[in-house]
Amino acid sequence: MYLKTVRYLSEKIPEKQRYPFNISFLEDFNELDIPNNVTFFVGENGSGKSTLLEAIADLCDFNTAGGSRNHLYDVHEAGSHLSDYIRLSWEQKVARGFFLRAETFYQFASHIDQLEDGRKYDAYGGKSLHHQSHGESFLSLFRHAFGEKSIYLLDEPEAALSPTRQLSLMRIIKELEHDAQFIIATHSPILLGYPNATIYNFDDGPINEIRYEETIHYILTRRYLEAKDKVLAELFLDLE
Incomplete structure (x- = not known):
């Protein structure tokens, strides 16, 4: 394991009513342990899970528009305002x-195209990411660019992945799990089912660790699959 603790310097915040410091989870946030090599952040849009992940990326010196510390390009509003008040503790x-x-990711793919390195596509399946479907380009990155002794921060990777390809990503994670660390912000009930992962919930106040079966993603998906007609009847009740 590499990253072990994320600490929030709340006493140094100059104006707590300003975004992102007014996100609800930060009100009682002091420290978050990262106990193993696969950790998920879950919560509704606006809960702050991606904001914290972005701050971690910034402190790892990764490009907050997406990429590694070697990918130098800019995207408007891609910086992290939270990272100045976060400290990371490392096992290694x-x-x-x-x-x-x-x-x-589109801007990242364009950045790779603009590089003059003749081997620039080696880490992406041998061809431009723009010449692959969205899902194919994500998997090309995961399969060819990901390796050992690394930390991977993935913000909603399921956005371009079919259920089958989400399972493919899970296999890639499994292959690397003992020599790489993953922190993933996701809405996917498939990815959240990864065995023995830590799941942190950002909804309803302070961050809390929950079991897979306690996530709203699992609960709603299971209910829909088991009683689709009933769920839809309730959903459309006032439209009849």
């Missing part, structure tokens, strides 16, 4: 890794 510091930001 690593310099290798990658921050996947699904919403800016």
